[in-house]
Amino acid sequence: MSEALVEHHVLEYPGGYTRSVGPALSRYLSGLRDGVIVGVRGADGRVLVPPTEYDPVTAADLDDYVEVGPAGTVVAWTWVAEPRPGKHHLDRSFAFALVRPDGADTAMVHVVDARRPDELAIGARVAPRWAAERHGYVTDLEAWVPLPEGQAASPAPPNAAADASDEAITGIVTPIRLEYDINAGIAASKYLRALGERRIVGQRAVDSDQVYVPPRGSDPTSGAPTEVEVEVGQKGTVTTYCVVNIPGLSENAPEIPYVCAQILLDGSNTPWFGLVHGVAPDDVRMGMRVGAVWVDDPGPNAGSIKWFEPTGAPDAPYEEYKDYA
Amino acid sequence: MGSVRTAVVGVGQTRHVAARHDVSMAGLVREAAREALDDAGMDFGDVDAVVIGKAPDMFEGVVMPELYLADALGATGKPMLRVHTAGSVGGSTAIVAAKLVMAGIHERVLTVAFEKQSESNATWGLTVEMPFSAPLVAGAGGYFAPLIRAYIRRSGAPSHIGHLVAVKDRRNALRNPKAHLHLPDIDLKAVEESFLLWEPLRYLDTCPSSDGAMALVLGSEDVAATVPGPVAWIHGTAMRSEPTMFAGRDQVNPRAGRECAADVYAQAGVTDPRRDFDCAEVYVPFSWYEPMWLENLGFCAQGEGWKLTESGATALDGDIPWNPSGGVLSSNPIGASGMIRFGEAAQQVRGRAGDCQVPLHTGRALGHAYGGGSQFFSMWVVGAELPA
Numbered sequence: 001m002s003e004a005l006v007e008h009h010v011l012e013y014p015g016g017y018t019r020s021v022g023p024a025l026s027r028y029l030s031g032l033r034d035g036v037i038v039g040v041r042g043a044d045g046r047v048l049v050p051p052t053e054y055d056p057v058t059a060a061d062l063d064d065y066v067e068v069g070p071a072g073t074v075v076a077w078t079w080v081a082e083p084r085p086g087k088h089h090l091d092r093s094f095a096f097a098l099v100r101p102d103g104a105d106t107a108m109v110h111v112v113d114a115r116r117p118d119e120l121a122i123g124a125r126v127a128p129r130w131a132a133e134r135h136g137y138v139t140d141l142e143a144w145v146p147l148p149e150g151q152a153a154s155p156a157p158p159n160a161a162a163d164a165s166d167e168a169i170t171g172i173v174t175p176i177r178l179e180y181d182i183n184a185g186i187a188a189s190k191y192l193r194a195l196g197e198r199r200i201v202g203q204r205a206v207d208s209d210q211v212y213v214p215p216r217g218s219d220p221t222s223g224a225p226t227e228v229e230v231e232v233g234q235k236g237t238v239t240t241y242c243v244v245n246i247p248g249l250s251e252n253a254p255e256i257p258y259v260c261a262q263i264l265l266d267g268s269n270t271p272w273f274g275l276v277h278g279v280a281p282d283d284v285r286m287g288m289r290v291g292a293v294w295v296d297d298p299g300p301n302a303g304s305i306k307w308f309e310p311t312g313a314p315d316a317p318y319e320e321y322k323d324y325a
Numbered sequence: 326m327g328s329v330r331t332a333v334v335g336v337g338q339t340r341h342v343a344a345r346h347d348v349s350m351a352g353l354v355r356e357a358a359r360e361a362l363d364d365a366g367m368d369f370g371d372v373d374a375v376v377i378g379k380a381p382d383m384f385e386g387v388v389m390p391e392l393y394l395a396d397a398l399g400a401t402g403k404p405m406l407r408v409h410t411a412g413s414v415g416g417s418t419a420i421v422a423a424k425l426v427m428a429g430i431h432e433r434v435l436t437v438a439f440e441k442q443s444e445s446n447a448t449w450g451l452t453v454e455m456p457f458s459a460p461l462v463a464g465a466g467g468y469f470a471p472l473i474r475a476y477i478r479r480s481g482a483p484s485h486i487g488h489l490v491a492v493k494d495r496r497n498a499l500r501n502p503k504a505h506l507h508l509p510d511i512d513l514k515a516v517e518e519s520f521l522l523w524e525p526l527r528y529l530d531t532c533p534s535s536d537g538a539m540a541l542v543l544g545s546e547d548v549a550a551t552v553p554g555p556v557a558w559i560h561g562t563a564m565r566s567e568p569t570m571f572a573g574r575d576q577v578n579p580r581a582g583r584e585c586a587a588d589v590y591a592q593a594g595v596t597d598p599r600r601d602f603d604c605a606e607v608y609v610p611f612s613w614y615e616p617m618w619l620e621n622l623g624f625c626a627q628g629e630g631w632k633l634t635e636s637g638a639t640a641l642d643g644d645i646p647w648n649p650s651g652g653v654l655s656s657n658p659i660g661a662s663g664m665i666r667f668g669e670a671a672q673q674v675r676g677r678a679g680d681c682q683v684p685l686h687t688g689r690a691l692g693h694a695y696g697g698g699s700q701f702f703s704m705w706v707v708g709a710e711l712p713a
Contacts, residue, residue, distance in 0.1 A: 022349025059399030
């Protein structure tokens with residue numbers, strides 16, 4: 001039981017981050033929606049695609065937009081033989097490539113939907129395959145495809161999107177998702193496992209009497225490891241608190257209004273954030289004595305303590321807890 | 326202090342608003358940078374290095390602003406650094422930029438801090454639900470309101486003191502065309518009747534959520550001699566940090582803040598901040614943090630901060646105005662907020678604070694920022710005269 005607890009975690013802002021795209025990307029994204037590729041002429045005359053707002057060499061403002069492509073040339077590429085489901089743009093083998101649209105001096109990263117790697121080479125000619133429904137994202141250009149010698153790229157089909165509009169795109173939504181495993185660490189895992197057994201166990205360093213709940217593995221005042229486990233009381237004193245009247249954004253956030261308190265558990269030296277329930281928010285006081293209420297089926301996580309409720313005992317005198325607020 | 330005397334030679338900022346849908350993040354920082362360079366009589370090509378700061382990455386989902394915004398800030402071919410110290414980042418970014426000049430490494434450094442809060446939600450960003458923990462604290466207010474209650478208990482302050490600050494800073498903001506909040510009808514009654522968010526904090530006791538950017542150009546003594554306008558000399562800089570939680574930690578009056586102030590005062594020869602400064606721009610995101618920081622920064626004795634606020638000493642016409650610009654309570658592009666404090670302090674000693682200008686007697690001002698759970702502090706003292 002000494003191994004650290006690990007849990008899978010997904011970090012994702014609900015609904016996705018927004019981006020005000022600014023003038024250059026507004027031209028670019030509106031162009032993709034309309035089935036054209038837009039670049040910008042830099043201070044030295046080179047055409048940059050996607051367009052930048054500012055010259056990468058001189059930092060000058062840029063606004064000389066030019067249409068490039070539609071055909072392009074592969075500048076560099078790599079073959080993805082086994083695409084990963086849900087991770088890659090296509091569900092069959094394809095190439096990631098740097099493609100320089102005709103008339104541009106820079107190449108853009110995109111995918112080339114080729115059947116076999118021998119269809120690709122540095123200098124290979126490619127043409128865009130446009131999505132039928134286009135909304136102003138880089139995926140409106142679904143993929144580049146090999147362009148047979150002597151053929152010209154076809155124009156984009158009319159936009160079949162139900163909400164197709166001619167207005168300039170000024171903002172987009174960019175979902176960003178980060179998935180990873182979180183390791184609670186050895187010290188916190190001991191504390192969390194104890195919560196699963198309805199016990200609150202802190203730690204202290206060998207030569208200190210300061211008990212940390214939850215423990216972080218070391219005493220921040222000395223850096224010494226907190227090797228001594230100390231079971232603390234399930235009752236404590238509200239050192240300070242606030243009544244929260246705005247809802248949290250998490251699905252599991254408590255219903256408002258609720259009382260979030262710093263609670264100094266008996267035998268602990270660090271106040272601990274907890275909910276105070278079972279009492280009207282207006283009746284909560286600094287110094288109030290409260291006790292832990294456990295969920296029916298506790299596990300190794302902080303949610304095992306549902307909240308704290310008043311014990312009915314007399315309030316602790318201010319002098320006893322004033323240094324812990 | 327380094328060996329090269331260093332000055333703020335250019336200051337620029339955006340007009341701070343709830344949402345700048347008309348510009349990208351690049352366009353936002355560019356506006357502030359352009360204004361600061363114009364003020365210094367420079368162009369991007371004149372700058373030796375760029376230092377950028379913003380608050381936690383989850384606020385916009387941009388984890389590498391130093392890469393993403395290099396073009397907009399003319400950083401190609403130059404050193405570009407990113408600084409990150411939570412809400413104090415605007416201050417620490419300016420200090421890192423200043424140190425590059427003080428150390429004799431560069432002559433002209435552009436520094437920019439920003440936040441585009443409209444791209445997501447800072448309350449979410451500050452309280453992301455994580456495994457093993459319970460979702461309890463709703464945003465920064467949920468963290469700081471209990472500390473404010475502890476301050477009130479400790480000092481015996483009457484309950485209206487916070488509201489006085491909320492009114493005073495918003496009235497100051499009416500003189501500042503760049504401020505986000507312009508509330509011409511603000512008064513005590515409006516604050517008292519505003520929605521109770523995190524008791525004891527009401528809606529108007531809290532800072533807004535803003536899009537905005539601040540930029541400074543730092544120059545050496547040689548550079549300062551060539552720029553068109555007056556400069557603000559840097560008389561001292563200091564930063565301190567402490568853990569969020571340790572046994573015996575005074576969260577209401579953090580030791581890191583006290584020691585940071587003592588350090589920067591010692592460098593600048595400040596012995597009585599109330600007397601030695603003409604004004605202070607201090608990071609006050611919740612109204613009660615004015616009396617709390619008055620004590621933490623040594624402008625008065627412990628327990629006396631609220632009396633100073635109540636007496637009107639910190640008002641624009643008081644003997645030690647705090648946040649003549651309207652402060653964080655009137656504009657809060659989080660990552661930029663600290664640099665706005667530093668920059669507004671510089672504008673005061675340059676005599677460039679417009680309708681927010683205070684009379685200059687000592688010619689010196691304090692810029693202050695804090696961040697995290699009151700665990701990062703950054704401060705500088707600027708003056709109209711060369712440092713001793």
